[in-house]
Amino acid sequence: MRTLVLAGNDLRRFFVQPTPWVLLAALLALLAYFFLLSLDAYLRLMPKLAGLPDAPGVTDLVVLPSLRALASLLLIVVPLTGMRAIAGERQAGTLPLLIASGVGDVGLVLGKFLSLAVFFGVTVALALAIPLSLEWGTSLDLGRLGAAGLGLVLFAGALAAIALAVSSFAAQPLAAAGMALILDLALWMADAGARYEGVSSSFLNYLALPTHLEPFLHGVVASVDVVYFVLLAAVALALAARRVGALRGSG
Amino acid sequence: MSSPPLLRLSGIGRVAAGRNVVAGLDLALDRGSALGLLGVNGAGKSTTLRMIAGVLAPTAGRIEIAGRDRRDDPHALGRLLGYLPEQVPLYGELCPEEYLVFCARLRGLGARQARRAADMAIERCGLGDVRGRLLGRLSKGFQQRAGIAQAIVHDPALLVLDEPASGLDPLQAANIRVLITELKAERAVILSTHLLPDVQACCDRVAILHRGRLRYDGPLESERGFLRVSVEAELDTDTWAKLPGVASAERSGNGWRVQLAPSATPGELASAIVSRGYGLVEFGREHAGLEEIFLRIAVEADVAEAA
Secondary structure, eight states: OHHHHHHHHHHHHTTHHHHHHHHHHHHHHHHHHHHHHHHHHHHHHHHHTSSTTTTTOOOIIIIIHHHHHHHHHHHHHHHHTTTTTHHHHHHOOOHHHHHHOOOOOHHHHHHHHHHHHHHHHHHHHHHHHHHHHHGTTOOHHHHHHHHHHHHHHHHHHHHHHHHHHHHHHHHHHHHHHHHHHHHHHHHHHHHHHHHHOOOOSSSHHHSSHHHHHHHHTTTTTOHHHHHHHHHHHHHHHHHHHHHHHHHHOOO | OOOOOOOEEEEEEEEEEEEEEEEEEEEEEEOOEEEEEEOTSSSSSHHHHOOOOOOOOOEEEEEEETETTTTTTHHHHHHHHEOSSSSOOTTTTHHHHHHHHHHHHTTTHHHHHHHHHHHHHHHTTTOOGGGTTTGGGGHHHHHHHHHHHHHTTTOOOOHHHEEETTOOOHHHHHHHHHHHHHTTTSEEEEEEEEHHHHHHHHSSEEEEEETEEEEEEEEEGGGGGEEEESSSSSOOOHHHHHHHHHHHEETTTEEEEEOOOTTOOOHHOOOOOHHTTOEEEEEEEOOOHHHHHHHHHHHHHHHHHHO
């Protein structure tokens, strides 16, 4: 209950501040620009594609690149949005208010996570509306778009949990954003070397974010990928809760 | 068997970076009383209050609130306790009304209850004129009052205030003292300050902390025997001693510090001074005793340590 109150208050504070709005608007503007570029390229290619048997359709050539662009943008936007989660409370001196209320370490971290999750749920939904607009003129693979949406929400959730964990360790929000960005990029590129060498089933591949996001974008919802994102988020949140407990012990 | 006190600290201590910030502290506090925690900067006042509020974990000892251990049920204790930290915990992007509703709900009040509680706290702390303005844009005085409103919004039984009058002008500080005096009627209040007048104005008990140890814990009542008197006429000690009801008198500043005989009342002395035409200028209760205790403790400890 108090967790929900905390999440609600965080969301309210999100939306009375300019920064989240600006980030959201910038993300959607960049995405729209990218989408129009892909659409333009597709329209030029279309006459040639028409002659090919089994040619890639609009979902492959326009929607998929847009969703990949969204994933890359989330890598940057999530750390910037989540950086204040706990570091900001520490800086503003409001953390004692939350701790003294008896919400508990886990409740506090879950509340913070919930507000970020709702924010990015909305972000992903708005971003998906851009490729969805093509449904007007053509027929899209809606099942695939749905799977991609689920994948992106899980992806954003895992990134949000990482941002939250880093934010609990950093004393300044900006330091938290920087650290979370580096961590996200490291997870994003973890298997780049392995893939370059042609290895695609190593532990490093399992560790990397794209390994688990790509199947969703291709319309495949596999439990291994769902478990990966949930596990990542759970580990990050548990670390954050432990850290909040330690803050009480160490002042 | 009598019920346990609202707040009981038994031997609590806190070690940080190998230093005893607070050590072996015992205190008990009941409803209807206000305890002033006095000490110089760095004496361990804030650390003690943060441990009571549950923001900091003690490294030794037990904290019991209404007979329950602090660690056992933080959820329920959050409802029992109101806390104003040294740095007022405000969200600058919210207005007092939104903020107080949030604080009340965070302490477990329902939505409608929280709204009513916020209205009451706004009225009690005089925030009515600024209820719709952003907290971040308010003056220091209003921010401090919003911080106090936050501590009392859920009607806690125990109020922990860390320097409630800091940054306030004298008029606001006086208002806060009146508010605390009102609040202590049905609650227990513990407040820290390094200003003696704060303690004298609204506390009935004082505890003096020095270097993390409790050096004095007693009622303010014991100061009652002394009066502070100044007169226009030039008098000497003998003249004072001949006045009715005077046990002893000594010069203190530009007035006199007079101790009354056990049976005498201040009124008798005042009328005696007036009837003799000494020109009464000032007549009041002397609180310098507390200041003396405070300074003696601070100086003694430093001397002992230097030796």
